[in-house]
Amino acid sequence: MSAGGSVEQLLRQVSPGRSDTYETYESLLRALAESRLWMLLWNGQAGSPDAQYGNMEVGGYGYAPCVTSAQELAASGWNRAHEVVSGRDIAAALFPDRWGIWLNPHTPGGGIGIPWLDLRRIAAGLDRLPAGPLRISEPSLEIPQFYALLTQNAHHTPAVRSMRRAWVHPALGVPYLAIGLELYDTAPHSVEAARQMMRQSISAVPDGLPVSSVAMSDDYDPVAMWLRSQSRPFFDRDAQGVAAAPGFGYGYPRAR
The missing domain is CATH 3.40.1350.90 (Uncharacterised protein PF11572, DUF3234)
Structure with missing residues:
Protein backbone atom coordinates (compact mmCIF):
# COMPACT_ATOMS: atom_id res chain seq x y z
CA MET A 1 0.00 0.00 0.00
CA GLY A 125 3.28 -4.56 17.20
CA LEU A 126 1.69 -1.33 18.39
CA ASP A 127 -0.84 -3.16 20.56
CA ARG A 128 1.89 -5.06 22.40
CA LEU A 129 3.88 -2.06 23.69
CA PRO A 130 2.59 1.04 25.53
CA ALA A 131 2.25 4.36 23.73
CA GLY A 132 4.82 6.99 24.64
CA PRO A 133 5.88 9.29 25.97
CA LEU A 134 5.74 7.27 29.17
CA ARG A 135 5.59 8.83 32.63
CA ILE A 136 7.40 6.41 34.94
CA SER A 137 7.74 6.65 38.70
CA GLU A 138 7.98 4.60 41.87
CA PRO A 139 4.62 3.02 42.72
CA SER A 140 2.78 4.38 45.75
CA LEU A 141 0.25 1.54 45.90
CA GLU A 142 -0.17 -0.20 49.23
CA ILE A 143 -0.51 -3.81 48.10
CA PRO A 144 1.74 -5.74 50.52
CA GLN A 145 -0.16 -9.01 49.96
CA PHE A 146 0.77 -9.06 46.29
CA TYR A 147 4.43 -8.17 46.90
CA ALA A 148 4.68 -10.76 49.68
CA LEU A 149 3.18 -13.52 47.50
CA LEU A 150 5.31 -12.50 44.53
CA THR A 151 8.47 -12.57 46.66
CA GLN A 152 7.52 -15.94 48.13
CA ASN A 153 6.98 -17.39 44.67
CA ALA A 154 10.22 -15.85 43.43
CA HIS A 155 12.14 -17.65 46.18
CA HIS A 156 10.77 -20.91 44.74
CA THR A 157 11.63 -19.95 41.16
CA PRO A 158 15.42 -20.41 40.82
CA ALA A 159 15.49 -18.74 37.39
CA VAL A 160 14.60 -15.35 38.94
CA ARG A 161 17.58 -13.33 40.09
CA SER A 162 15.89 -10.05 41.05
CA MET A 163 12.71 -8.00 40.68
CA ARG A 164 12.02 -4.26 40.49
CA ARG A 165 8.86 -2.25 40.14
CA ALA A 166 7.56 0.90 38.46
CA TRP A 167 4.32 2.77 37.94
CA VAL A 168 3.86 3.44 34.22
CA HIS A 169 1.46 5.99 32.76
CA PRO A 170 1.33 5.72 28.95
CA ALA A 171 0.31 8.60 26.70
CA LEU A 172 -2.78 6.58 25.79
CA GLY A 173 -4.42 3.93 27.92
CA VAL A 174 -4.59 3.24 31.63
CA PRO A 175 -1.62 3.36 34.05
CA TYR A 176 -0.24 0.02 35.18
CA LEU A 177 2.20 -1.58 37.59
CA ALA A 178 5.30 -2.96 35.87
CA ILE A 179 7.38 -5.71 37.45
CA GLY A 180 10.92 -5.89 36.07
CA LEU A 181 12.21 -9.45 36.02
CA GLU A 182 15.94 -10.19 35.90
CA LEU A 183 16.65 -13.84 35.14
CA TYR A 184 19.91 -15.73 35.39
CA ASP A 185 19.49 -16.72 31.75
CA THR A 186 16.91 -16.32 29.01
CA ALA A 187 16.53 -19.97 28.06
CA PRO A 188 12.92 -20.92 27.20
CA HIS A 189 12.45 -22.95 30.40
CA SER A 190 13.63 -19.99 32.52
CA VAL A 191 11.30 -17.57 30.76
CA GLU A 192 8.38 -19.96 31.19
CA ALA A 193 9.20 -20.42 34.89
CA ALA A 194 9.07 -16.64 35.37
CA ARG A 195 5.74 -16.44 33.56
CA GLN A 196 4.36 -19.19 35.75
CA MET A 197 5.56 -17.31 38.85
CA MET A 198 3.67 -14.20 37.71
CA ARG A 199 0.53 -16.24 37.00
CA GLN A 200 0.68 -17.76 40.48
CA SER A 201 1.04 -14.32 42.08
CA ILE A 202 -1.55 -12.36 40.15
CA SER A 203 -4.38 -13.65 42.34
CA ALA A 204 -3.25 -11.22 45.06
CA VAL A 205 -3.57 -8.18 42.80
CA PRO A 206 -6.59 -5.98 43.63
CA ASP A 207 -9.38 -6.03 41.06
CA GLY A 208 -8.94 -3.48 38.32
CA LEU A 209 -5.17 -3.02 38.76
CA PRO A 210 -3.30 -3.83 35.54
CA VAL A 211 0.06 -5.54 36.04
CA SER A 212 2.67 -6.23 33.39
CA SER A 213 6.07 -7.88 33.52
CA VAL A 214 9.17 -6.42 31.87
CA ALA A 215 12.32 -8.30 30.89
CA MET A 216 15.28 -6.51 32.44
CA SER A 217 17.47 -8.05 29.73
CA ASP A 218 15.67 -5.99 27.05
CA ASP A 219 18.09 -3.18 26.17
CA TYR A 220 15.39 -1.39 24.16
CA ASP A 221 12.47 -1.35 26.60
CA PRO A 222 12.02 2.16 28.09
CA VAL A 223 10.54 0.76 31.31
CA ALA A 224 13.48 -1.62 31.75
CA MET A 225 15.90 1.25 31.07
CA TRP A 226 14.19 3.36 33.75
CA LEU A 227 14.22 0.48 36.23
CA ARG A 228 17.94 -0.13 35.71
CA SER A 229 18.86 3.52 36.26
CA GLN A 230 16.26 4.74 38.77
CA SER A 231 15.24 1.84 41.01
CA ARG A 232 16.62 -0.82 43.29
CA PRO A 233 15.41 -4.43 43.54
CA PHE A 234 12.74 -5.30 46.05
CA PHE A 235 13.77 -8.93 45.60
CA ASP A 236 17.43 -9.83 45.07
CA ARG A 237 18.41 -13.47 45.42
CA ASP A 238 22.11 -12.63 45.48
CA ALA A 239 21.82 -10.04 48.24
CA GLN A 240 22.09 -11.03 51.89
CA GLY A 241 19.02 -10.80 54.05
CA VAL A 242 16.39 -10.78 51.31
CA ALA A 243 14.52 -13.71 52.77
CA ALA A 244 14.41 -12.13 56.20
CA ALA A 245 11.92 -9.43 55.29
CA PRO A 246 9.67 -10.50 52.41
CA GLY A 247 6.87 -8.14 53.42
CA PHE A 248 8.73 -4.90 53.94
CA GLY A 249 11.82 -3.11 52.74
CA TYR A 250 12.78 -1.12 49.67
CA GLY A 251 10.07 -1.63 47.09
CA TYR A 252 7.32 -2.30 49.60
CA PRO A 253 4.83 0.24 50.95
CA ARG A 254 5.16 0.80 54.65
CA ALA A 255 2.07 -0.30 56.57
CA ARG A 256 0.19 2.49 58.27
Missing part, protein backbone atom coordinates in the same frame (compact mmCIF):
# COMPACT_ATOMS: atom_id res chain seq x y z
CA SER A 2 1.29 3.45 -0.84
CA ALA A 3 1.90 5.85 2.00
CA GLY A 4 0.59 8.74 -0.07
CA GLY A 5 -2.96 8.76 1.27
CA SER A 6 -3.56 8.29 4.96
CA VAL A 7 0.02 8.92 6.11
CA GLU A 8 0.27 12.31 4.43
CA GLN A 9 -3.19 13.29 5.66
CA LEU A 10 -2.27 12.36 9.22
CA LEU A 11 1.05 14.18 8.99
CA ARG A 12 -0.85 17.42 8.47
CA GLN A 13 -2.80 16.80 11.68
CA VAL A 14 0.13 16.06 13.99
CA SER A 15 1.51 18.99 15.98
CA PRO A 16 4.63 18.07 17.98
CA GLY A 17 4.35 18.69 21.71
CA ARG A 18 0.56 18.84 21.87
CA SER A 19 -1.06 16.17 24.02
CA ASP A 20 -4.31 16.34 22.04
CA THR A 21 -2.50 14.93 19.01
CA TYR A 22 -1.40 11.69 20.70
CA GLU A 23 -4.32 9.74 19.21
CA THR A 24 -3.61 11.18 15.77
CA TYR A 25 0.07 10.31 16.16
CA GLU A 26 -0.89 6.76 17.12
CA SER A 27 -3.00 6.57 13.96
CA LEU A 28 0.02 7.80 12.02
CA LEU A 29 2.15 4.97 13.45
CA ARG A 30 -0.50 2.43 12.45
CA ALA A 31 -0.60 3.85 8.93
CA LEU A 32 3.20 3.80 8.68
CA ALA A 33 3.28 0.13 9.65
CA GLU A 34 1.14 -0.75 6.63
CA SER A 35 2.66 1.73 4.18
CA ARG A 36 5.75 2.18 2.02
CA LEU A 37 8.45 4.78 2.52
CA TRP A 38 10.95 6.21 0.08
CA MET A 39 14.24 6.07 1.99
CA LEU A 40 16.84 8.55 0.76
CA LEU A 41 20.22 6.97 -0.01
CA TRP A 42 23.33 9.06 0.58
CA ASN A 43 25.59 6.45 -1.01
CA GLY A 44 25.03 3.56 -3.40
CA GLN A 45 21.96 2.18 -5.08
CA ALA A 46 19.01 0.27 -3.66
CA GLY A 47 20.08 -3.29 -2.90
CA SER A 48 23.80 -2.65 -3.40
CA PRO A 49 26.34 -3.55 -0.69
CA ASP A 50 27.47 0.07 -0.37
CA ALA A 51 23.97 1.49 -0.01
CA GLN A 52 23.76 3.89 2.91
CA TYR A 53 20.78 5.87 4.14
CA GLY A 54 21.05 9.57 4.70
CA ASN A 55 21.25 10.73 8.29
CA MET A 56 20.36 13.76 10.31
CA GLU A 57 20.56 14.61 14.02
CA VAL A 58 17.77 16.37 15.89
CA GLY A 59 17.93 16.94 19.63
CA GLY A 60 20.89 14.60 19.96
CA TYR A 61 19.09 11.68 18.29
CA GLY A 62 19.77 10.19 14.86
CA TYR A 63 17.17 9.94 12.11
CA ALA A 64 17.18 8.59 8.56
CA PRO A 65 15.31 11.02 6.26
CA CYS A 66 12.61 9.66 3.98
CA VAL A 67 9.57 10.77 2.01
CA THR A 68 6.08 9.34 1.93
CA SER A 69 5.34 9.05 -1.78
CA ALA A 70 6.79 9.34 -5.25
CA GLN A 71 5.17 12.77 -5.49
CA GLU A 72 6.95 13.93 -2.32
CA LEU A 73 10.20 12.48 -3.66
CA ALA A 74 9.87 14.65 -6.76
CA ALA A 75 8.96 17.69 -4.66
CA SER A 76 11.98 17.18 -2.40
CA GLY A 77 14.45 17.65 -5.24
CA TRP A 78 16.48 14.65 -4.05
CA ASN A 79 18.89 13.80 -6.87
CA ARG A 80 20.55 10.70 -5.45
CA ALA A 81 19.21 7.17 -5.26
CA HIS A 82 16.37 5.99 -3.03
CA GLU A 83 14.97 2.72 -1.79
CA VAL A 84 11.29 1.87 -1.33
CA VAL A 85 10.75 -0.10 1.90
CA SER A 86 7.71 -1.05 3.94
CA GLY A 87 7.24 0.88 7.17
CA ARG A 88 7.40 -2.26 9.27
CA ASP A 89 10.60 -3.46 7.59
CA ILE A 90 12.45 -0.16 7.96
CA ALA A 91 11.32 0.05 11.59
CA ALA A 92 12.79 -3.39 12.31
CA ALA A 93 16.03 -2.47 10.52
CA LEU A 94 16.65 0.87 12.24
CA PHE A 95 15.47 0.67 15.84
CA PRO A 96 18.16 -1.79 17.09
CA ASP A 97 20.78 0.87 16.29
CA ARG A 98 18.58 3.54 17.93
CA TRP A 99 17.82 5.36 14.70
CA GLY A 100 14.48 6.90 13.91
CA ILE A 101 13.04 8.14 10.63
CA TRP A 102 12.26 11.71 9.62
CA LEU A 103 9.26 12.07 7.34
CA ASN A 104 9.27 14.67 4.55
CA PRO A 105 11.99 16.98 5.90
CA HIS A 106 11.65 19.16 2.77
CA THR A 107 8.09 20.27 3.58
CA PRO A 108 7.19 23.59 5.25
CA GLY A 109 7.82 23.19 8.98
CA GLY A 110 10.51 20.56 8.42
CA GLY A 111 8.44 17.37 8.57
CA ILE A 112 7.93 15.00 11.50
CA GLY A 113 10.39 12.70 13.26
CA ILE A 114 9.47 9.19 14.42
CA PRO A 115 11.96 8.24 17.19
CA TRP A 116 13.46 4.79 17.45
CA LEU A 117 11.30 3.82 20.42
CA ASP A 118 8.21 4.22 18.24
CA LEU A 119 9.89 2.29 15.42
CA ARG A 120 10.39 -0.49 17.97
CA ARG A 121 6.65 -0.43 18.66
CA ILE A 122 5.88 -0.61 14.93
CA ALA A 123 8.25 -3.55 14.50
CA ALA A 124 6.96 -5.48 17.53
Whole structure:
Protein backbone atom coordinates (compact mmCIF):
# COMPACT_ATOMS: atom_id res chain seq x y z
CA MET A 1 0.00 0.00 0.00
CA SER A 2 1.29 3.45 -0.84
CA ALA A 3 1.90 5.85 2.00
CA GLY A 4 0.59 8.74 -0.07
CA GLY A 5 -2.96 8.76 1.27
CA SER A 6 -3.56 8.29 4.96
CA VAL A 7 0.02 8.92 6.11
CA GLU A 8 0.27 12.31 4.43
CA GLN A 9 -3.19 13.29 5.66
CA LEU A 10 -2.27 12.36 9.22
CA LEU A 11 1.05 14.18 8.99
CA ARG A 12 -0.85 17.42 8.47
CA GLN A 13 -2.80 16.80 11.68
CA VAL A 14 0.13 16.06 13.99
CA SER A 15 1.51 18.99 15.98
CA PRO A 16 4.63 18.07 17.98
CA GLY A 17 4.35 18.69 21.71
CA ARG A 18 0.56 18.84 21.87
CA SER A 19 -1.06 16.17 24.02
CA ASP A 20 -4.31 16.34 22.04
CA THR A 21 -2.50 14.93 19.01
CA TYR A 22 -1.40 11.69 20.70
CA GLU A 23 -4.32 9.74 19.21
CA THR A 24 -3.61 11.18 15.77
CA TYR A 25 0.07 10.31 16.16
CA GLU A 26 -0.89 6.76 17.12
CA SER A 27 -3.00 6.57 13.96
CA LEU A 28 0.02 7.80 12.02
CA LEU A 29 2.15 4.97 13.45
CA ARG A 30 -0.50 2.43 12.45
CA ALA A 31 -0.60 3.85 8.93
CA LEU A 32 3.20 3.80 8.68
CA ALA A 33 3.28 0.13 9.65
CA GLU A 34 1.14 -0.75 6.63
CA SER A 35 2.66 1.73 4.18
CA ARG A 36 5.75 2.18 2.02
CA LEU A 37 8.45 4.78 2.52
CA TRP A 38 10.95 6.21 0.08
CA MET A 39 14.24 6.07 1.99
CA LEU A 40 16.84 8.55 0.76
CA LEU A 41 20.22 6.97 -0.01
CA TRP A 42 23.33 9.06 0.58
CA ASN A 43 25.59 6.45 -1.01
CA GLY A 44 25.03 3.56 -3.40
CA GLN A 45 21.96 2.18 -5.08
CA ALA A 46 19.01 0.27 -3.66
CA GLY A 47 20.08 -3.29 -2.90
CA SER A 48 23.80 -2.65 -3.40
CA PRO A 49 26.34 -3.55 -0.69
CA ASP A 50 27.47 0.07 -0.37
CA ALA A 51 23.97 1.49 -0.01
CA GLN A 52 23.76 3.89 2.91
CA TYR A 53 20.78 5.87 4.14
CA GLY A 54 21.05 9.57 4.70
CA ASN A 55 21.25 10.73 8.29
CA MET A 56 20.36 13.76 10.31
CA GLU A 57 20.56 14.61 14.02
CA VAL A 58 17.77 16.37 15.89
CA GLY A 59 17.93 16.94 19.63
CA GLY A 60 20.89 14.60 19.96
CA TYR A 61 19.09 11.68 18.29
CA GLY A 62 19.77 10.19 14.86
CA TYR A 63 17.17 9.94 12.11
CA ALA A 64 17.18 8.59 8.56
CA PRO A 65 15.31 11.02 6.26
CA CYS A 66 12.61 9.66 3.98
CA VAL A 67 9.57 10.77 2.01
CA THR A 68 6.08 9.34 1.93
CA SER A 69 5.34 9.05 -1.78
CA ALA A 70 6.79 9.34 -5.25
CA GLN A 71 5.17 12.77 -5.49
CA GLU A 72 6.95 13.93 -2.32
CA LEU A 73 10.20 12.48 -3.66
CA ALA A 74 9.87 14.65 -6.76
CA ALA A 75 8.96 17.69 -4.66
CA SER A 76 11.98 17.18 -2.40
CA GLY A 77 14.45 17.65 -5.24
CA TRP A 78 16.48 14.65 -4.05
CA ASN A 79 18.89 13.80 -6.87
CA ARG A 80 20.55 10.70 -5.45
CA ALA A 81 19.21 7.17 -5.26
CA HIS A 82 16.37 5.99 -3.03
CA GLU A 83 14.97 2.72 -1.79
CA VAL A 84 11.29 1.87 -1.33
CA VAL A 85 10.75 -0.10 1.90
CA SER A 86 7.71 -1.05 3.94
CA GLY A 87 7.24 0.88 7.17
CA ARG A 88 7.40 -2.26 9.27
CA ASP A 89 10.60 -3.46 7.59
CA ILE A 90 12.45 -0.16 7.96
CA ALA A 91 11.32 0.05 11.59
CA ALA A 92 12.79 -3.39 12.31
CA ALA A 93 16.03 -2.47 10.52
CA LEU A 94 16.65 0.87 12.24
CA PHE A 95 15.47 0.67 15.84
CA PRO A 96 18.16 -1.79 17.09
CA ASP A 97 20.78 0.87 16.29
CA ARG A 98 18.58 3.54 17.93
CA TRP A 99 17.82 5.36 14.70
CA GLY A 100 14.48 6.90 13.91
CA ILE A 101 13.04 8.14 10.63
CA TRP A 102 12.26 11.71 9.62
CA LEU A 103 9.26 12.07 7.34
CA ASN A 104 9.27 14.67 4.55
CA PRO A 105 11.99 16.98 5.90
CA HIS A 106 11.65 19.16 2.77
CA THR A 107 8.09 20.27 3.58
CA PRO A 108 7.19 23.59 5.25
CA GLY A 109 7.82 23.19 8.98
CA GLY A 110 10.51 20.56 8.42
CA GLY A 111 8.44 17.37 8.57
CA ILE A 112 7.93 15.00 11.50
CA GLY A 113 10.39 12.70 13.26
CA ILE A 114 9.47 9.19 14.42
CA PRO A 115 11.96 8.24 17.19
CA TRP A 116 13.46 4.79 17.45
CA LEU A 117 11.30 3.82 20.42
CA ASP A 118 8.21 4.22 18.24
CA LEU A 119 9.89 2.29 15.42
CA ARG A 120 10.39 -0.49 17.97
CA ARG A 121 6.65 -0.43 18.66
CA ILE A 122 5.88 -0.61 14.93
CA ALA A 123 8.25 -3.55 14.50
CA ALA A 124 6.96 -5.48 17.53
CA GLY A 125 3.28 -4.56 17.20
CA LEU A 126 1.69 -1.33 18.39
CA ASP A 127 -0.84 -3.16 20.56
CA ARG A 128 1.89 -5.06 22.40
CA LEU A 129 3.88 -2.06 23.69
CA PRO A 130 2.59 1.04 25.53
CA ALA A 131 2.25 4.36 23.73
CA GLY A 132 4.82 6.99 24.64
CA PRO A 133 5.88 9.29 25.97
CA LEU A 134 5.74 7.27 29.17
CA ARG A 135 5.59 8.83 32.63
CA ILE A 136 7.40 6.41 34.94
CA SER A 137 7.74 6.65 38.70
CA GLU A 138 7.98 4.60 41.87
CA PRO A 139 4.62 3.02 42.72
CA SER A 140 2.78 4.38 45.75
CA LEU A 141 0.25 1.54 45.90
CA GLU A 142 -0.17 -0.20 49.23
CA ILE A 143 -0.51 -3.81 48.10
CA PRO A 144 1.74 -5.74 50.52
CA GLN A 145 -0.16 -9.01 49.96
CA PHE A 146 0.77 -9.06 46.29
CA TYR A 147 4.43 -8.17 46.90
CA ALA A 148 4.68 -10.76 49.68
CA LEU A 149 3.18 -13.52 47.50
CA LEU A 150 5.31 -12.50 44.53
CA THR A 151 8.47 -12.57 46.66
CA GLN A 152 7.52 -15.94 48.13
CA ASN A 153 6.98 -17.39 44.67
CA ALA A 154 10.22 -15.85 43.43
CA HIS A 155 12.14 -17.65 46.18
CA HIS A 156 10.77 -20.91 44.74
CA THR A 157 11.63 -19.95 41.16
CA PRO A 158 15.42 -20.41 40.82
CA ALA A 159 15.49 -18.74 37.39
CA VAL A 160 14.60 -15.35 38.94
CA ARG A 161 17.58 -13.33 40.09
CA SER A 162 15.89 -10.05 41.05
CA MET A 163 12.71 -8.00 40.68
CA ARG A 164 12.02 -4.26 40.49
CA ARG A 165 8.86 -2.25 40.14
CA ALA A 166 7.56 0.90 38.46
CA TRP A 167 4.32 2.77 37.94
CA VAL A 168 3.86 3.44 34.22
CA HIS A 169 1.46 5.99 32.76
CA PRO A 170 1.33 5.72 28.95
CA ALA A 171 0.31 8.60 26.70
CA LEU A 172 -2.78 6.58 25.79
CA GLY A 173 -4.42 3.93 27.92
CA VAL A 174 -4.59 3.24 31.63
CA PRO A 175 -1.62 3.36 34.05
CA TYR A 176 -0.24 0.02 35.18
CA LEU A 177 2.20 -1.58 37.59
CA ALA A 178 5.30 -2.96 35.87
CA ILE A 179 7.38 -5.71 37.45
CA GLY A 180 10.92 -5.89 36.07
CA LEU A 181 12.21 -9.45 36.02
CA GLU A 182 15.94 -10.19 35.90
CA LEU A 183 16.65 -13.84 35.14
CA TYR A 184 19.91 -15.73 35.39
CA ASP A 185 19.49 -16.72 31.75
CA THR A 186 16.91 -16.32 29.01
CA ALA A 187 16.53 -19.97 28.06
CA PRO A 188 12.92 -20.92 27.20
CA HIS A 189 12.45 -22.95 30.40
CA SER A 190 13.63 -19.99 32.52
CA VAL A 191 11.30 -17.57 30.76
CA GLU A 192 8.38 -19.96 31.19
CA ALA A 193 9.20 -20.42 34.89
CA ALA A 194 9.07 -16.64 35.37
CA ARG A 195 5.74 -16.44 33.56
CA GLN A 196 4.36 -19.19 35.75
CA MET A 197 5.56 -17.31 38.85
CA MET A 198 3.67 -14.20 37.71
CA ARG A 199 0.53 -16.24 37.00
CA GLN A 200 0.68 -17.76 40.48
CA SER A 201 1.04 -14.32 42.08
CA ILE A 202 -1.55 -12.36 40.15
CA SER A 203 -4.38 -13.65 42.34
CA ALA A 204 -3.25 -11.22 45.06
CA VAL A 205 -3.57 -8.18 42.80
CA PRO A 206 -6.59 -5.98 43.63
CA ASP A 207 -9.38 -6.03 41.06
CA GLY A 208 -8.94 -3.48 38.32
CA LEU A 209 -5.17 -3.02 38.76
CA PRO A 210 -3.30 -3.83 35.54
CA VAL A 211 0.06 -5.54 36.04
CA SER A 212 2.67 -6.23 33.39
CA SER A 213 6.07 -7.88 33.52
CA VAL A 214 9.17 -6.42 31.87
CA ALA A 215 12.32 -8.30 30.89
CA MET A 216 15.28 -6.51 32.44
CA SER A 217 17.47 -8.05 29.73
CA ASP A 218 15.67 -5.99 27.05
CA ASP A 219 18.09 -3.18 26.17
CA TYR A 220 15.39 -1.39 24.16
CA ASP A 221 12.47 -1.35 26.60
CA PRO A 222 12.02 2.16 28.09
CA VAL A 223 10.54 0.76 31.31
CA ALA A 224 13.48 -1.62 31.75
CA MET A 225 15.90 1.25 31.07
CA TRP A 226 14.19 3.36 33.75
CA LEU A 227 14.22 0.48 36.23
CA ARG A 228 17.94 -0.13 35.71
CA SER A 229 18.86 3.52 36.26
CA GLN A 230 16.26 4.74 38.77
CA SER A 231 15.24 1.84 41.01
CA ARG A 232 16.62 -0.82 43.29
CA PRO A 233 15.41 -4.43 43.54
CA PHE A 234 12.74 -5.30 46.05
CA PHE A 235 13.77 -8.93 45.60
CA ASP A 236 17.43 -9.83 45.07
CA ARG A 237 18.41 -13.47 45.42
CA ASP A 238 22.11 -12.63 45.48
CA ALA A 239 21.82 -10.04 48.24
CA GLN A 240 22.09 -11.03 51.89
CA GLY A 241 19.02 -10.80 54.05
CA VAL A 242 16.39 -10.78 51.31
CA ALA A 243 14.52 -13.71 52.77
CA ALA A 244 14.41 -12.13 56.20
CA ALA A 245 11.92 -9.43 55.29
CA PRO A 246 9.67 -10.50 52.41
CA GLY A 247 6.87 -8.14 53.42
CA PHE A 248 8.73 -4.90 53.94
CA GLY A 249 11.82 -3.11 52.74
CA TYR A 250 12.78 -1.12 49.67
CA GLY A 251 10.07 -1.63 47.09
CA TYR A 252 7.32 -2.30 49.60
CA PRO A 253 4.83 0.24 50.95
CA ARG A 254 5.16 0.80 54.65
CA ALA A 255 2.07 -0.30 56.57
CA ARG A 256 0.19 2.49 58.27
